[in-house]
Structure formats: C-alpha cells, structure tokens
Amino acid sequence: MAVYKSKPVTVGHSADEMYSRLSDLSRLQGSLDKLPADQREKIGNVEFTSDSIKIQTPQVGEIAFKIIERVEPVKIVFGTASSPVPLTMALNVAPAGEASSTVTAVIDVEIPAMLRPLVGPQLQKAADQLGSLIGTLNA
Numbered sequence: 555m556a557v558y559k560s561k562p563v564t565v566g567h568s569a570d571e572m573y574s575r576l577s578d579l580s581r582l583q584g585s586l587d588k589l590p591a592d593q594r595e596k597i598g599n600v601e602f603t604s605d606s607i608k609i610q611t612p613q614v615g616e617i618a619f620k621i622i623e624r625v626e627p628v629k630i631v632f633g634t635a636s637s638p639v640p641l642t643m644a645l646n647v648a649p650a651g652e653a654s655s656t657v658t659a660v661i662d663v664e665i666p667a668m669l670r671p672l673v674g675p676q677l678q679k680a681a682d683q684l685g686s687l688i689g690t691l692n693a
Contacts, residue, residue, distance in 0.1 A: 555664050558677045560685025562648075562656040569655040572647045573627035576657075576688070580604045585691040593690065600687070607632065619643055640664040645688065659684040 565572060575581055583602040586594070599610035605621045619632035622642070632643040641663040650656045659681045665673055 555662055556670055556674065556677070558661045558663075558674070558681040560659040560681040560683075562658045563685045563689035564650055564654055564656050565689055566654050568653055569647050569649040570627045572655045572657060573630070576630050576645055576647070577621075577624060577626075578604050579607060579621075582688075582691050589690070643684070645684075657685065657688045659688065 567575065579602040581602075586600065586602065601608040607619045609617050609619075616636070617634060618636055619634050621630060622633040623629070623631035625631075628647055630645045630647075632645075634641055634643075641661065644660045644662070646658045646660060648656050648658075661677050661681045663673075663677060
C-alpha cells in the first residue's frame with residue numbers, strides 16, 4: 555500500500571459543521587457552480603452528488619468515488635469500483651479552534667513498488683488538489 559496525503563487545509567467551520575458538509579456532497583456542487591470560470595477551469599470536470607464524487611481526467615477517464623464509511627465527526631472514506639487497483643480516499647477532519655477545522659485528503663492505493671515512481675507524483679497531486687478544492691469550496 556502507498557499513502558498520499560494533502561497538506562492540512564484550514565477552513566472557517568467547526569469540525570462538526572465540516573463533517574456535516576462533507577457527509578452530503580451535493581452541498582459542494584452548489585459551491586463549485588458559483589466559482590468564477592477561471593477557478594472552475596483549474597479544478598476541472600468534477601461532479602458531486604449526495605454520496606459520490608465523479609472526476610473526469612484525460613489520462614484515466616471518469617473515476618467515481620462513493621462514500622463507503624463515515625466516522626462522525628472525524629472521517630469520511632470513499633471507495634471506487636472503477637479503479638484498476640484497490641484505492642480508497644479519506645477526508646480527515648480535525649478541530650483547529652472553536653470555529654475552524656482542518657481537512658486532510660488521504661489516498662490509500664495498492665500499487666506495485668516499481669510503479670510508484672511513475673504513478674506516485676500524480677496521486678500526490680490528486681490528494682493536494684482535493685484538499686485545495688475542499689478548502690476553496692468551504693472558505
């Protein structure tokens with residue numbers, strides 16, 4: 555297994571509120587739709603439903619993540635049936651004060667060691683972009 559973590563992103567919402575927001579992902583779609591066109595273009599083709607994220611990438615095509623585990627109020631875990639390798643993605647929420655929290659995206663993937671130098675940088679970039687996206691949509 556290889557693990558790729560984003561930098562923690564601080565958001566101006568309590569951990570309980572962030573967990574609630576991330577538990578129903580359709581709330582994020584509204585925030586995404588309100589972003590200016592240039593920011594929306596940087597994010598790419600991402601679609602949220604109440605319990606899933608769909609990401610369209612030129613390299614892989616569409617990848618859909620569905621919530622498979624909730625640990626209130628600290629973690630939401632996503633899995634995918636369409637990935638060529640076993641992969642999970644978690645959003646970890648931690649209090650950072652009374653009215654703020656941090657969110658860290660963690661991708662856990664089972665890839666052979668010889669492929670890690672090729673695939674690892676892309677997965678790290680994906681984790682960083684997801685963390686940044688959550689911060690942008692919940693600012």
